Amino acid sequence: MADESEYDQRSFAKTDVMRAWEMDAHDLPPHIGLPNLQKPVDAPLFQRPLGLLTFSYTPERKLVWNNSAMKFYKSPPLNAPLARDYEKWIKRPEERGRLDGLLRALRRKAVQPEAQRADVVTWRGIMTKIITAPYETREGWDLNAMFVNGCLYLEEHTTDAKLREKENMTPQHRLNSYYGYAFESYCTSDRPLPPDAPPQGDGWRGPVDTNVQWCSVVKTKLNNLRIIMGAEVDCVRDKFTGQPDTFVELKTSQVIRNQRDDQRFRAKLLKYWAQSYLLGIPEIAVGFRTPDGRIAHVHGYRTLDFPQAAKERGEWDGAVCLNFAFEFLTHLLRYTSSDQKHHSNSCVWRITFRPGTGATITRLTWDSPEYSEVVNGEDREGFLPTSYCETVRPQKDIEPGSLYDVE
Numbered sequence: 305m306a307d308e309s310e311y312d313q314r315s316f317a318k319t320d321v322m323r324a325w326e327m328d329a330h331d332l333p334p335h336i337g338l339p340n341l342q343k344p345v346d347a348p349l350f351q352r353p354l355g356l357l358t359f360s361y362t363p364e365r366k367l368v369w370n371n372s373a374m375k376f377y378k379s380p381p382l383n384a385p386l387a388r389d390y391e392k393w394i395k396r397p398e399e400r401g402r403l404d405g406l407l408r409a410l411r412r413k414a415v416q417p418e419a420q421r422a423d424v425v426t427w428r429g430i431m432t433k434i435i436t437a438p439y440e441t442r443e444g445w446d447l448n449a450m451f452v453n454g455c456l457y458l459e460e461h462t463t464d465a466k467l468r469e470k471e472n473m474t475p476q477h478r479l480n481s482y483y484g485y486a487f488e489s490y491c492t493s494d495r496p497l498p499p500d501a502p503p504q505g506d507g508w509r510g511p512v513d514t515n516v517q518w519c520s521v522v523k524t525k526l527n528n529l530r531i532i533m534g535a536e537v538d539c540v541r542d543k544f545t546g547q548p549d550t551f552v553e554l555k556t557s558q559v560i561r562n563q564r565d566d567q568r569f570r571a572k573l574l575k576y577w578a579q580s581y582l583l584g585i586p587e588i589a590v591g592f593r594t595p596d597g598r599i600a601h602v603h604g605y606r607t608l609d610f611p612q613a614a615k616e617r618g619e620w621d622g623a624v625c626l627n628f629a630f631e632f633l634t635h636l637l638r639y640t641s642s643d644q645k646h647h648s649n650s651c652v653w654r655i656t657f658r659p660g661t662g663a664t665i666t667r668l669t670w671d672s673p674e675y676s677e678v679v680n681g682e683d684r685e686g687f688l689p690t691s692y693c694e695t696v697r698p699q700k701d702i703e704p705g706s707l708y709d710v711e
Contacts, residue, residue: 332635332638332639332642334639334664334665334666335662335663335664335665336631336632336635336636336662336663336664336665337662338437338438338628338660338661338662339438339624339627339628339631341438341439341621341624345621345623345624345627346623346627347622347623347626347627348526348527348626348627348630349525349526349527350524350525350526350626351524351525352524352584353522353523353524353533353548353582353583353584354522354523354524354547354584355520355521355522355546355547355548355584356409356414356415356418356521356522356523356532357369357409357412357414357415357520357521358371358374358518358519358520358521358537359405359409359518359519359521360372360373360374360516360517360518360519361373361405361515361516361517361518361519362515362516363394363513363515363516364515365396365515367405367408369412371518371544373516373517373518374518374537374539374540374544375488375492375493375494375518375538375539375540376492376493376494376495376496376497376539376540376541376542377491377492377493377539377540377541377542377552377589378491378492378493378497378501378507379491379501379502379602380487380490380491380507380591380599380602381490381506381507381599382599382600382601383598383599383600384490384506384507384508384598384599385597385598386482386483386486386487386490386556386593386597386598386599387479387482387483387486387597388486388508388510389486389508389510389511389512390479390482390486392510392511392512393482393485393511393512393514394511394512394513394514394515395514396514396515397471398467398470398471399467400459400460400462400467400680401427401429401430401459401460401462402459402687403425403426403427403457403459403534403687403688404689405519405534406425406426406427406521406532406534407425407688407689407692409521409534410422410425410521410532411692411695415521418523418530418532419532421530422455422523422530422531422532423454423455423456423529423530423531423633423637424455424456424457424458424529424530424531424532424633424637425455425456425457425458425531425532425533426457426458426459426531426532426533427459427460427533427534427535428533428534428535428579428582428583429460429535429579430447430458430459430460431531431533431578431582431629432575432578432579432582433445433447433460433657434628434629434632434633435578435582435625435626435628435629436574436575436578436625437628437632437657437663438620438624438625438628439574439620439624439625440657440659441659441660442659443659444656444657444658444659445460445657446460446461446654446655446656446657447459447460447461447654447655447657448460448461448652448653448654448655448678448686448687449636449640449652449653449654449655449665450640450650450651450652450653450686450687450688451637451640451641451644451651452650452688452693452696452697453696453697453698454641455696456633456636456637456640457687457688458636458655459687461654461678463677479597482512483556483593483597484554484555484556485512485514486510486512487554487556487591487593487599488512488538488539488554489508489509489510489512490507490508490509490591490599491538491539491554491589491591491602492509492538492539493509494509496542496543517536518536518537519534519535519536519537520534520535520537520548520551520583521533521534522534522535522548522583522584524582524584526626526629526630526633527630529630529633529634529637531633533582533583535582535583537551537583537585538551538552538553538554539551539552539554540552541587547584548583548584548585548586549584549586550586551583551584551585551586551587552585552587552588552589553576553579553580553585553587553588553589553607554588554589554591555572555576555588555589555590555591556590556591556592556593557569557572557590557591557592557593558592558593558595559592559593559594559595559600559601560592570614570617570619573610573614573619574610574614574619574620574625576588576590576605576607576610577607577610577611577614577622578625580607581607581608581622585607586606586607586608587604587605587606587607588604588605588606588607589602589603589604589605590602590603590604590605610622632663636653636655636665639653639665640653640665643667649670650670650685650686650688650693651667651668651670651686652667652668652675652678652686652687653665653666653667653668654666654667654668654674
């Protein structure tokens with residue numbers, strides 16, 4: 305990004321500059337420190353994300369290559385109860401954050417050229433963790449990383465204990481989580497409506513089924529790093545152009561009644577910005593709810609307006625976030641590519657981030673309990689499906705493209 309108001313329109317061909325991670329890394333430390341937040345930095349180039357393809361998950365949790373789960377934004381009715389049909393919620397069980405759906409997308413013929421050039425492949429949620437890390441003060445996280453055929457793959461590390469913890473959330477936490485999904489139900493329709501159309505009826509599209517998802521896969525560049533990300537998309541405004549330029553991100557937050565409420569809301573804006581900016585989503589619609597769980601009002605925000613306002617308030621700097629993300633990914637690429645050369649097995653590295661400290665990198669030995677926990681008894685090399693690893697490794701006498709889906 306040339307400044308904090310728009311995406312950068314310049315481009316780097318992969319041959320224009322030497323990729324940073326291709327430099328010698330034999331003495332690179334297994335630690336990534338945090339930046340000095342008081343030191344001004346220039347933002348690295350970040351290109352506007354370009355859509356590659358979309359796909360849907362059905363109520364039966366089947367991945368299908370269409371837009372059947374796509375929804376259109378509509379104005380929700382005010383004072384609508386967000387706890388409606390709470391007892392009918394069809395909640396998708398908590399699961400490990402595998403890359404499998406995204407990897408299947410990469411094997412599609414239409415995406416093959418970009419997949420072969422990618423430096424980093426991951427979900428948008430993981431990139432959000434990385435880009436907001438310099439200002440994170442409360443929650444740490446753990447990632448698993450693999451380096452295969454010149455590309456870094458990142459997934460969230462989730463243990464069985466963590467899955468049980470997520471599944472057994474407190475009743476209030478569970479209800480607050482449902483409020484967000486209910487807001488989406490009030491705000492979306494199966495067909496586009498005229499602009500500024502008033503709410504029709506009670507506006508309810510429930511019951512809520514979180515098995516159903518519409519996902520987008522995009523490519524972008526952070527300096528000379530080619531990144532492919534996948535993410536769930538809430539809805540589009542008016543029409544789907546094939547690109548993220550009409551995507552709308554939906555959020556809920558408690559109404560702002562005093563200064564403390566205002567501070568709590570502003571603390572969320574860094575994550576709001578990162579999630580939408582990374583995918584190229586231009587608009588965020590926030591539903592403010594009353595303490596008893598009703599829609600008080602809805603306010604729309606432009607994603608690109610957040611960084612300047614935050615910088616003026618001295619809260620966070622988007623340039624710091626993007627610069628750290630570039631250094632973080634470059635460090636990981638150099639470290640893992642160098643370390644992988646000394647091992648014949650598919651290595652998995654654990655990246656452990658702690659607020660205020662930074663991240664450490666640890667290679668998991670293939671016969672360790674930690675490595676087995678990653679595989680989880682499935683047909684995988686590390687966390688990648690064995691079938692995927694076989695397609696992306698260099699092989700002789702195979703016609704280019706023959707290992708990819710052709711539909």
